[in-house]
Amino acid sequence: MADTYDILIIGGGPGGYVAAIRAAQLGFKTAVVEREHLGGICLNWGCIPTKALLRSAEIFHYAEHGANYGLKIEKPSFDMEAVVKRSRGVSAQLNGGVAYLMKKNKIDVIWGQAKIAKAAKGAPVEVSVGKSAKPAVEPQNPVPKGVLGEGTYKAKHVIVATGARPRVLPGIEPDGDRIWTYFEAMKPKAMPKSLIVMGSGAIGIEFASFYRTMGADVTVIELLPQILPVEDAEVAKLARKQFEKQGMKIMTDAKVAKVEKGSDGVTVTVETKGGKSETLKAERLISAVGVQGNIEGLGLEEAGVTIERGVVKTDGLGRTNVSGIYAIGDVAGPPMLAHKAEHEGTICVEAIKGLDAHPMKSTQIPGCTYCQPQIASVGLTEAKAKEAGREVKVGRFSFTGNGKAIALGEPDGMVKTVFDAKTGELLGAHMVGAEVTELIQGFVVAMGLETTEEELFHTVFPHPTLSEMMHESALDAFGRVIHM
Ligand SMILES: Cc1cc2nc3c(=O)[nH]c(=O)nc-3n(C[C@H](O)[C@H](O)[C@H](O)COP(=O)(O)OP(=O)(O)OC[C@H]3O[C@@H](n4cnc5c(N)ncnc54)[C@H](O)[C@@H]3O)c2cc1C
Numbered sequence: 001m002a003d004t005y006d007i008l009i010i011g012g013g014p015g016g017y018v019a020a021i022r023a024a025q026l027g028f029k030t031a032v033v034e035r036e037h038l039g040g041i042c043l044n045w046g047c048i049p050t051k052a053l054l055r056s057a058e059i060f061h062y063a064e065h066g067a068n069y070g071l072k073i074e075k076p077s078f079d080m081e082a083v084v085k086r087s088r089g090v091s092a093q094l095n096g097g098v099a100y101l102m103k104k105n106k107i108d109v110i111w112g113q114a115k116i117a118k119a120a121k122g123a124p125v126e127v128s129v130g131k132s133a134k135p136a137v138e139p140q141n142p143v144p145k146g147v148l149g150e151g152t153y154k155a156k157h158v159i160v161a162t163g164a165r166p167r168v169l170p171g172i173e174p175d176g177d178r179i180w181t182y183f184e185a186m187k188p189k190a191m192p193k194s195l196i197v198m199g200s201g202a203i204g205i206e207f208a209s210f211y212r213t214m215g216a217d218v219t220v221i222e223l224l225p226q227i228l229p230v231e232d233a234e235v236a237k238l239a240r241k242q243f244e245k246q247g248m249k250i251m252t253d254a255k256v257a258k259v260e261k262g263s264d265g266v267t268v269t270v271e272t273k274g275g276k277s278e279t280l281k282a283e284r285l286i287s288a289v290g291v292q293g294n295i296e297g298l299g300l301e302e303a304g305v306t307i308e309r310g311v312v313k314t315d316g317l318g319r320t321n322v323s324g325i326y327a328i329g330d331v332a333g334p335p336m337l338a339h340k341a342e343h344e345g346t347i348c349v350e351a352i353k354g355l356d357a358h359p360m361k362s363t364q365i366p367g368c369t370y371c372q373p374q375i376a377s378v379g380l381t382e383a384k385a386k387e388a389g390r391e392v393k394v395g396r397f398s399f400t401g402n403g404k405a406i407a408l409g410e411p412d413g414m415v416k417t418v419f420d421a422k423t424g425e426l427l428g429a430h431m432v433g434a435e436v437t438e439l440i441q442g443f444v445v446a447m448g449l450e451t452t453e454e455e456l457f458h459t460v461f462p463h464p465t466l467s468e469m470m471h472e473s474a475l476d477a478f479g480r481v482i483h484m
Pocket residue numbers: 010011012013014015016033034035036037038039040041042043045046047048050112113114115161162163164182203294298328329330331336337338339340341368
């Protein structure tokens with residue numbers, strides 16, 4: 001029998017490694033078991049490498065439009081291998097950074113596939129670690145120095161932070177060649193001439209935006225009536241208009257019914273509203289229909305842990321129904337976002353310590369999509385606020401009325417705010433346009449402090465910045481807008 005820990009975390013993604021650091025700060029003897037790569041999907045196949053790809057696309061876009069800024073740039077081109085190499089390099093740098101943080105915080109890293117072997121009331125939980133059962137897409141190389149290996153470990157508290165993987169639709173199974181998931185889409189060997197993206201959530205739209213900007217013929221197919229289905233309808237509509245202006249084809253209320261693979265591409269049968277059907281051809285298809293929690297093979301069912309709708313059921317502080325077993329991040333349910341995973345990790349460990357941990361308020365978790373134009377939101381959409389029976393006041397401010405947006409050459413976009421008409425409470429904020437993913441945090445802080453319109457009116461926003469539109473949008477909701 002190897003070491004006994006206070007807290008052992010299965011999974012070294014943003015949920016797991018942040019929980020581990022907080023646990024170490026609070027004086028717990030801590031270990032993280034990871035089977036593939038520190039930093040999880042976020043650092044290796046999600047948040048970070050996509051943003052690196054999108055940055056290349058953004059710079060390419062500006063180079064193509066240099067004349068708009070009075071610049072003379074010969075026809076720009078790109079080397080896809082170098083673009084991908086940069087993105088992989090950014091991931092590698094950050095995952096090395098996580099290894100450093102583990103060492104600095106004296107957290108043991110155990111390399112292998114973990115499974116809960118025994119969980120009995122009043123006794124430490126036993127975790128067995130064996131060889132990875134999953135062939136790594138691109139395993140961490142080199143494995144960090146000084147890691148522990150296979151064996152059985154004991155811990156008073158075990159936190160499951162095993163993340164998620166691509167959801168697969170029957171009959172449309174990814175093959176790594178014609179039908180891609182985010183793994184293949186992240187490192188294309190060459191630029192596809194044409195591409196169908198199935199699903200228009202954040203992951204689908206970010207890849208659609210990247211490939212379209214780099215010149216591919218892109219069609220997005222969405223089952224629901226609007227793209228970016230969780231976003232405010234007005235924001236999604238404005239984004240769609242921009243994507244279409246860039247040449248993206250978008251089909252909503254459309255279902256991918258069949259995908260046939262050939263030697264030169266895919267033939268996709270799409271059922272549209274009213275029972276019509278259309279056939280599309282493309283070189284590749286990206287399946288971006290969501291993710292599903294990694295709940296299998298962990299000994300959760302044997303331990304009696306409740307699983308609901310494919311994710312581990314927790315109580316808001318990461319506790320499952322089995323004493324000593326916790327779950328955080330993607331495996332504990334939506335929204336499946338890195339910052340939600342990190343925050344849940346912190347809350348979970350602080351609750352174990354007996355600190356005054358507050359369950360996360362799901363309406364205060366921001367969501368960002370880093371396409372061009374960017375999308376960012378927090379809180380209730382106008383429709384959801386009305387559905388909840390709130391009487392609302394809505395403010396809108398267009399990028400065309402903002403000096404900084406004009407100076408940047410980014411006049412397309414909007415900041416929308418939703419307030420409770422009776423109390424003035426800020427219920428939600430929704431934005432589309434340049435850099436809005438950096439702006440949203442202002443509204444997140446405001447909502448956390450239970451802001452009303454009055455505090456926003458009294459806040460001084462620096463000039464000239466895009467943030468001034470946040471002020472103007474709030475003013476607009478109450479008939480006081482200045483620059484419109
Ligand atoms: C293409 C893409 C783009 C994204 N962009 C964003 C974004 O911009 N912003 C954002 O907030 N979110 C984004 N996400 C989502 C984000 O990546 C996830 O929400 C986040 O990684 C979840 O963190 P986690 O710690 O719960 O799980 P993960 O990051 O999935 O980490 C889980 C870890 O557990 C390990 N593991 C699993 N099972 C075992 C086992 N049995 N034993 C040992 N180890 C195990 C895995 O190898 C993995 O390293 C994106 C996702 C994708 C796919």
